Amino acid sequence: MSAEYSDSKGRLYYFDNAKFILIFLVVLAHAISPLKSQFPFCHVLWTLINTFHMPAFIFISGYFAKSYIAKDNSLKVQRTTNYVILFLVCQVLVTAFELFVLKERFIPSIFAARSSLWFLQCLIWWHIVLPYVARFKPWLVLVGTVLVALAVGYEKNCENFVSISRTFVHFPFFMLGYYTTNEKLQKLFKPSVRIAGILVFVAAAVLVAVYPEISVSKIITCNYSYLNIRALDVIPFMFKWVARVIFYVSAVLLGASFLSFIPRKKMFFTSLGSKSLSVYILHRFPYLAHLKYAWAMHFDSPLGIAALCLIALAMTVLFSVKPFTLLFDYIQRIRTDKLLKKQ
Numbered sequence: 001m002s003a004e005y006s007d008s009k010g011r012l013y014y015f016d017n018a019k020f021i022l023i024f025l026v027v028l029a030h031a032i033s034p035l036k037s038q039f040p041f042c043h044v045l046w047t048l049i050n051t052f053h054m055p056a057f058i059f060i061s062g063y064f065a066k067s068y069i070a071k072d073n074s075l076k077v078q079r080t081t082n083y084v085i086l087f088l089v090c091q092v093l094v095t096a097f098e099l100f101v102l103k104e105r106f107i108p109s110i111f112a113a114r115s116s117l118w119f120l121q122c123l124i125w126w127h128i129v130l131p132y133v134a135r136f137k138p139w140l141v142l143v144g145t146v147l148v149a150l151a152v153g154y155e156k157n158c159e160n161f162v163s164i165s166r167t168f169v170h171f172p173f174f175m176l177g178y179y180t181t182n183e184k185l186q187k188l189f190k191p192s193v194r195i196a197g198i199l200v201f202v203a204a205a206v207l208v209a210v211y212p213e214i215s216v217s218k219i220i221t222c223n224y225s226y227l228n229i230r231a232l233d234v235i236p237f238m239f240k241w242v243a244r245v246i247f248y249v250s251a252v253l254l255g256a257s258f259l260s261f262i263p264r265k266k267m268f269f270t271s272l273g274s275k276s277l278s279v280y281i282l283h284r285f286p287y288l289a290h291l292k293y294a295w296a297m298h299f300d301s302p303l304g305i306a307a308l309c310l311i312a313l314a315m316t317v318l319f320s321v322k323p324f325t326l327l328f329d330y331i332q333r334i335r336t337d338k339l340l341k342k343q
Contacts, residue, residue, distance in 0.1 A: 016273030034296035062177025197257030
């Protein structure tokens with residue numbers, strides 16, 4: 001890779017650029033979500049973003065998971081234990097915010113992830129099973145994980161408990177990233193791929209705008225059983241899995257199209273991309289308040305939607321800098337490997 005595409009330590013600007021734009025889209029989608037039933041534009045934008053933004057994030061996480069397995073086949077458990085600590089800390093903070101600030105009523109649990117913390121639970125699961133799954137041939141893993149994800153949709157009780165549903169459904173994206181090499185990634189930057197990417201986004205936007213009923217949010221979020229999604233009642237029992245296949249195809253096409261347009265050189269926002277996790281966690285606090293107190297009612301106009309976009313961008317930048325990143329930086333520096341017995 002050319003020096004213009006990475007820093008002195010070999011860190012690629014491309015992925016930090018992608019993570020910053022993706023986390024902005026996460027914040028933006030949450031900001032406009034209360035308005036999607038009122039404004040068709042918000043509905044289309046929300047649907048497109050939510051179809052590919054988490055699969056793309058998970059793909060990138062899988063890409064960097066290669067370093068989890070050392071050359072001598074020993075396991076680097078530091079990352080997993082840090083995810084566990086981060087999840088527990090954030091679970092306590094978000095739970096306390098909902099109970100004592102928002103006055104919500106629910107039974108606290110460390111197993112049922114609050115808000116967006118399902119992603120941390122999934123990362124823990126994926127890093128635990130990765131060393132065992134990676135022993136098989138890539139094609140077998142990818143096909144196998146997709147088939148398991150399609151089958152899991154029929155399990156009515158497999159939803160939010162320890163994020164089991166999302167763990168299985170999103171695992172193919174994680175493994176796809178794990179198996180992707182830098183050489184394969186370069187193919188995304190071909191002019192023909194980018195032209196195709198534009199057509200994919202235009203076609204998807206038109207399709208969702210003309211047929212808004214095809215946007216099934218509970219399929220996109222991946223944490224519901226087919227049997228608990230009313231929109232799928234019209235589909236025969238044996239063919240409900242087709243809805244998830246459509247999601248997979250859409251997520252891959254939109255995700256690949258999105259990644260093909262990410263700049264590879266250093267940008268003014270590149271350094272902020274490395275702090276996407278702090279934004280992902282912290283923006284949930286104002287988002288939960290946004291829903292609780294119906295703040296969207298003050299933005300129910302085209303000008304209000306534009307203001308929400310600017311607020312989402314400002315929040316993304318704000319939560320990417322100190323002092324908001326201090327807690328997350330500290331947790332990621334905690335060394336737990338010395339407390340574990342070497343195997």
